[in-house]
Amino acid sequence: MSELRKDPIVGRWVVVAKERAKRPNEPRIAAAPRDAQDLCPFCEGNEAHTPPEVAAFRHPGSHSNGPGWRVRVVPNRFPALRVEENLEKQGDGIYDRIAGVGAHEVIIETPVHQSSMAAMRPEGIREVLWIYRDRLLDLKNDRRFVHGTLFKNVGAAAGSTLEHTHSQLVVSPVVPTAIQEELDGSRLFFDHRGRCVYCDMIRQELAAESRIVVDTSGFTAFCPYASRFPFETWIVPKHHSSRFDQIGKSGVDDLGHVLHEVLFKLERGLDGPAYNYYVHTSPFDQPDSPHYHWHLEVIPRLNAVGGFEWGSGFHLNPVPPESAAAFLREVDVPPASAVAGLPERTREPRRALVRV
Numbered sequence: 001m002s003e004l005r006k007d008p009i010v011g012r013w014v015v016v017a018k019e020r021a022k023r024p025n026e027p028r029i030a031a032a033p034r035d036a037q038d039l040c041p042f043c044e045g046n047e048a049h050t051p052p053e054v055a056a057f058r059h060p061g062s063h064s065n066g067p068g069w070r071v072r073v074v075p076n077r078f079p080a081l082r083v084e085e086n087l088e089k090q091g092d093g094i095y096d097r098i099a100g101v102g103a104h105e106v107i108i109e110t111p112v113h114q115s116s117m118a119a120m121r122p123e124g125i126r127e128v129l130w131i132y133r134d135r136l137l138d139l140k141n142d143r144r145f146v147h148g149t150l151f152k153n154v155g156a157a158a159g160s161t162l163e164h165t166h167s168q169l170v171v172s173p174v175v176p177t178a179i180q181e182e183l184d185g186s187r188l189f190f191d192h193r194g195r196c197v198y199c200d201m202i203r204q205e206l207a208a209e210s211r212i213v214v215d216t217s218g219f220t221a222f223c224p225y226a227s228r229f230p231f232e233t234w235i236v237p238k239h240h241s242s243r244f245d246q247i248g249k250s251g252v253d254d255l256g257h258v259l260h261e262v263l264f265k266l267e268r269g270l271d272g273p274a275y276n277y278y279v280h281t282s283p284f285d286q287p288d289s290p291h292y293h294w295h296l297e298v299i300p301r302l303n304a305v306g307g308f309e310w311g312s313g314f315h316l317n318p319v320p321p322e323s324a325a326a327f328l329r330e331v332d333v334p335p336a337s338a339v340a341g342l343p344e345r346t347r348e349p350r351r352a353l354v355r356v
Contacts, residue, residue, distance in 0.1 A: 002081060002100030004174060012177045017080045017100065042164035044111030050074040054105065055135060057127050071127045072108045073135060073169075079104035080170055087144045087173055101144055103171040107131060108164070115163045117152070118263040126256040128167070129247070132279070135169055136245040140284040145171045147179060147283045150244075155274025157301040175283050182280060183292055190291030198293030199240055211325045214261045218254035221262050223321035223328075230303060230319035231270065231328065233262055235296040242289040244281040259296070261333050266300055269331040274301040 002017035041049035047065050055073040062068020075083075081102025088099040109128045110120055117125060136148045152167035153160040175183070189197040205211055205222045213233055214221040221235045235258055237251065247255070266275060281294040309315055 001085065002079075004098045004100060004172070006096040008094050008096075010177075011180075013172075013174050015080050015100065015172075040113055040162065040164050042108045042162060042166060043113050044069070047072075050106075050108075051077060055131060055138075057131065067111070069111055070124065071110070071131050073105050073131060074108065076104040076106050076168065081172060083142075098173055101173050103139055103142075103145070103169070105135060105169045107135075107167045107169065109166055110164075113163075114165050116154075116263070116267060117165050118260055118267050120165070120260075122256055122260065125260055126252050129252045129256055129259075132167075132169070133245050133247055133252075136281070139169075139171045140245070142171075144173055146173055146285055147171065147175050148281070149176060149278060150281075151276060151278035153276055155272075155301065157274035158276045160274075179280060179283065183282075183289075186289075186291045186293070196240055196291055196293055198236055198295065202236055202238055210322045213265065213325050213328045214258050216254050216258055218251060219258045221258055223325040225321060227317050227319075227321040227324070228315035229299050229301075230317055231266060231300045231324045232317075232321070233266070233298045233324075233328070235259060235262060235298070236293065237295070240290075241294055242282040242286075242292040244279050244294045246288075255296075262298060262328075264333050265328045265331040266298065269328055270300060270302065275299060276301070 002015060004013050004015055006013050040046060044067050047053075047067070051074050052065055053069075053072050053074050056064070056069045057071045058064075059068045059070070079102075081100045081104055083101070083103050085099045085101035087101050090097050107128060109117060110124055114120065117128070120128075132150050136150075139145055139148060148169055148171040150167065150169050154165075186197050189195070189200075193200075201224075202220050205220060205225075206215065211222045211225065212220065213223060218239065219235055219237055221233055223232060224234050235255070237247075237255075241247070263277075266273065275298060277296060277298040279294065279296050282289055282292050303316075303318065305315075
């Protein structure tokens with residue numbers, strides 16, 4: 001049984017999940033065999049090796065927990081939080097804790113053994129985004145849950161143990177610290193200036209142009225002014241919205257295009273680095289906000305976080321975001337049909353010009 005414990009000094013919640021220590025040592029990505037699909041629990045035909053699915057986009061005539069799916073969602077076998085738990089809040093002197101209630105799901109993004117989302121077909125990426133939205137809308141109906149964090153780990157250095165491209169959703173009974181900090185900061189900006197700081201950021205980045213990576217009618221991808229990590233890239237909708245689960249068809253189509261371009265540029269330009277991405281969206285129990293703006297952050301894992309960063313809270317970034325964006329803009333992205341279905345995370349990777 002997991003639980004959430006609150007730090008009484010800074011208000012940070014920590015998930016203590018003893019059962020996660022029981023996870024088997026799966027083969028790391030770098031050591032995956034060429035015929036890994038024969039061993040992979042996420043490949044089509046191996047559905048019996050995962051928990052029963054909770055959602056899927058399937059071909060007509062196919063049946064649950066069997067072949068014929070395009071995107072599939074299953075509970076994590078070793079969840080950080082569990083749906084079955086009761087929402088019990090307890091005090092222990094100055095300490096607060098909550099039973100580890102929540103949900104932890106795995107989104108298997110393709111039935112084909114593929115390690116890269118950037119090598120998927122455009123319609124496949126769009127279906128992944130649709131199922132993200134569907135799962136958030138479904139789980140927010142449970143009044144115990146407050147926030148959903150969608151995230152993706154690629155590569156051992158980013159915390160992934162299985163090669164098959166997938167992402168995860170963790171829904172919690174409290175607002176994560178990173179989201180609360182953004183909510184508080186954006187509210188202060190709005191109270192002082194009467195505007196959304198994210199909307200202002202987009203306008204300034206488009207005017208400056210030096211940190212833009214990809215720009216479309218609906219989304220802007222840029223390396224943020226105060227990037228914490230080399231080649232950190234944010235994807236932000238141009239039209240104000242505080243909730244990812246309100247995205248519509250045109251938004252999914254546009255975001256799928258931008259996300260594919262950003263990931264392809266990072267993978268090809270930087271020799272297939274490990275990376276994480278995550279979606280920051282407003283909590284379930286809060287109304288539409290004029291000050292908060294949902295967005296997606298992509299973090300390549302190119303340098304180690306050391307004692308100075310942990311001890312001070314500062315980040316040391318050796319690559320200015322202007323240089324990172326200029327480099328990524330020069331990485332050519334071929335038509336989606338030319339890269340779809342590739343078995344590797346990059347094809348003829350271009351050597352990065354900037355080393356860290």
